[in-house]
Amino acid sequence: MTINARVAEPVVQVVSELSPMQFTYKPRYYWLIVRGLLNSGKLDVENSRRIISSSYTISPEVHQRYGELFNVPPALLDSVPFNYVTRSAATWIVRTLGDLGVNFSSLRHVKTAQKFIKPSVPITPWKSQHYWVGMDDIVPMGKNRVVVIFKGAIQDDLGETCTTYEDYFMVGGIKAASMKMLRTHAHLGKSRVSDLASLTRKLPMENYQEAIDFAIPARMGRDYAKLSGDLNIVHIHNAVARLSGHPKAFIQGFCTANYIVKHLSLSVGPITTIETLFARPVYVNEPVRLLCNEKYFSLVSSNSKVLSFGSWS
Structure with missing residues (x-):
């Protein structure tokens, strides 16, 4: 896994896959959202440096429900490489952004990019998949905005990479001291985000x-x-x-x-x-x-x- 080699190696945390049907999922998710809405916009870069690693499976029922939700005939479902957002990935991205200190009231998902290393087919139901995701960079933009970049990958049960992905979140209301820190940081703020201007x-x-x-x-x-x-x-x-x-x-x-x-x-x-x-x-x-x-x-x-x-x- 490669997450911004210019910065000291982040902590790798192995977490369990969470299901929206679990009793603890919603309280945990919404607690993270409320905490993020109370953040001041003062960034804590070191506290948010982590890579999340987990394994999960997609049941045949969930696989079918994606097809039904997006109106894909069953015979064609294997032709569509849906982005199966895993529950632990969603929760831990929210947690990482909260730990960073950004205020969620000015948080916006602005870009996603995927590369399919293997043939463009979705995850095989019940087959174990491994993924990792981590914050790669924080780029200052304008007077008080930053772009937070996450990178990750999905691997099959043999450890071969199937898909790589990048997600970009734009956040406003960042404190002046934090913007100054990023502009003079030795390692962060080096990614190109001119297409998001x-x-x-x-x-x-x-x-x-x-x-x-x-x-x-x-x-x-x-x-x-x-x-x-x-x-x-x-x-x-x-x-x-x-x-x-x-x-x-x-x-x-x-x-x-x-x-x-x-x-x-x-x-x-x-x-x-x-x-x-x-x-x-x-x-x-x-x-x-x-x-x-x-x-x-x-x-x-x-x-x-x-x-x-x-x-x-």
Whole structure:
């Protein structure tokens, strides 16, 4: 495993896989969220340096439920490399961000990238998989924002890497002293994040060859939360989303990425690499259109606003 070799070797913690059905999962997850909402924005870099390592399996029932949730026929399910967000990974990323000291009220998932080392097929049900994930870098951006980068990988039962992935979170409200520390840090802040400087896009950006129309169900944020363990309540409750300045609930970033992966896989062809940037919320109970060609894609709203975009091969 490789996590920012420029920094002292982080602590490796082996954790047990958690299920959303476990009694302790929700209290633990929401306690971490509340703690994050109380953070001041003063960063504690050393306290958040860890790599999480775990093993898990996907049951045939969960495998099937992903297909049902994203409306994939059973005969085609093995053609779609869904991002099966494991419960312990979701919880420990939330914990790491909380330990870092960022305030979750200004936290935003802005990018995810995956590379499929093995053929583009999903996890085999009941077959043991190993994964690790850790915070790789913290990059200052502007006056009081940072980009926190996580990297990880999924390995099969033989220890061979199947998938590598990177996730980028943008956070505002960082204290001036912490921004100064990052700008003068000997090792952190070295990753390139220039593509995240502006996530606003207008169409057309590329010559798209195909348009795929579909709708986001009204309960998609809630149903995906139950399946994946990504329980952020702005994706579940309209009232909470409105308190956060949104007209209604919107789906999770990984849920958006799974929609894109599904349609590209089934309509265009197998995926080797994919990089997805999240420009705007994808609201529930709304129609969307995926525009794509052999290299680029954009997910747009009914009024042609770009919600997500990226590249793939």
